[in-house]
Amino acid sequence: MHVNAYAASSATSPLEPTTIERRDVGPKDVLIDIAYAGICHSDIHTIRGEWGDVPYPLTVGHEIVGTVAEVGSEVTSHKVGDRVGVGCMVNSCRECENCKAGEEQYCEKGNIGTYAGKDVDGTITQGGYSEKIVVDEHFVLRVPESIPYEKAAPLLCAGITTYSPLNHWNAGPGKKVAVVGLGGLGHMAVKIAHAMGAEVTVLSQTLSKKDDGLKMGADHYYATKDDETFEKLQKSFDLIINTVSAPLELKQYLGLLALNGTMVNVGAPPEPLPIQVFTLFTNRRSFAGSSIGGIRETQEMLDFCAEKGIAPETELISADQINEAYERVLNSDVRYRFVIDAKTFAPA
Numbered sequence: 001m002h003v004n005a006y007a008a009s010s011a012t013s014p015l016e017p018t019t020i021e022r023r024d025v026g027p028k029d030v031l032i033d034i035a036y037a038g039i040c041h042s043d044i045h046t047i048r049g050e051w052g053d054v055p056y057p058l059t060v061g062h063e064i065v066g067t068v069a070e071v072g073s074e075v076t077s078h079k080v081g082d083r084v085g086v087g088c089m090v091n092s093c094r095e096c097e098n099c100k101a102g103e104e105q106y107c108e109k110g111n112i113g114t115y116a117g118k119d120v121d122g123t124i125t126q127g128g129y130s131e132k133i134v135v136d137e138h139f140v141l142r143v144p145e146s147i148p149y150e151k152a153a154p155l156l157c158a159g160i161t162t163y164s165p166l167n168h169w170n171a172g173p174g175k176k177v178a179v180v181g182l183g184g185l186g187h188m189a190v191k192i193a194h195a196m197g198a199e200v201t202v203l204s205q206t207l208s209k210k211d212d213g214l215k216m217g218a219d220h221y222y223a224t225k226d227d228e229t230f231e232k233l234q235k236s237f238d239l240i241i242n243t244v245s246a247p248l249e250l251k252q253y254l255g256l257l258a259l260n261g262t263m264v265n266v267g268a269p270p271e272p273l274p275i276q277v278f279t280l281f282t283n284r285r286s287f288a289g290s291s292i293g294g295i296r297e298t299q300e301m302l303d304f305c306a307e308k309g310i311a312p313e314t315e316l317i318s319a320d321q322i323n324e325a326y327e328r329v330l331n332s333d334v335r336y337r338f339v340i341d342a343k344t345f346a347p348a
């Protein structure tokens, strides 16, 4: 089946309307009429070839919500009309230790990304900037109706990417959590950490988004451009979630960790970050990374957000505004995630 989509034909060309092919609905597949697709910074890095060679033409997008339009004969977990979501992966081996443990994102054979991945049938996966997608039921999430439809999409990447480390490192009552950067990922980290009961501090370059941060649930807000911030907050946090993908002076940030504290990177700077190991000796500190979350945990995150009344802050755009939106994301000029109305993927 051919569906309307937006794709780029090279690393330097803009995204343009096109049609892409979706496979026939197999016994375990779900056909989804996409309603909204979020714009993740990874979409931009990928489609511009900044994270390595990609097969063009390529359709990106891995924050997808929509409605089930058709299910295969063996599908048991979703039915026509359900509100569902798809995140950053659409398949994995399902047999390795990590997959069996529900950590498909760490599949030993590599998970299959929602776009630019090589699927088991050899085709290159195409992402959510399109009208429809066909996905194995195991990788389709239930999106509770109480989460506003047009705001739900960013939970599928930004939501789980921050929920998973907060959950793994036990953010909760009595824990002091710092969130570095208040962008698409950071604003979700603040909302989720606050809802988990942690005391939340935002560390942002300036105080320009302070009012927003406090409204989202932050208890404190500091500017990292101010050197006094690092003096004042020394040895104070149990957990730091770093959402910034630009290189940071790690020593300064690790110095903010209390006893047994951990700094987790979810932003991905392309270049290596130098680390002074002595900084880790103090307070038995850890420096860690975390990548999205497993399917079970993603469902848990969606249910948690529904229960706590949490949703991303979004700005709705039409497909012809994607290229402009990319420039605004790169200029940090988005409050806090763009969501594309999938109806507009069809030619006008």
Ligand SMILES: [Zn+2]
Pocket (backbone or CB within 6 Å): 040, 041, 042, 043, 062, 088, 157, 158
């Ligand atoms: Zn993403």
Ligand SMILES: [Zn+2]
Pocket (backbone or CB within 6 Å): 092, 093, 094, 095, 096, 097, 098, 099, 100, 106, 107, 108, 109, 110
């Ligand atoms: Zn596996």
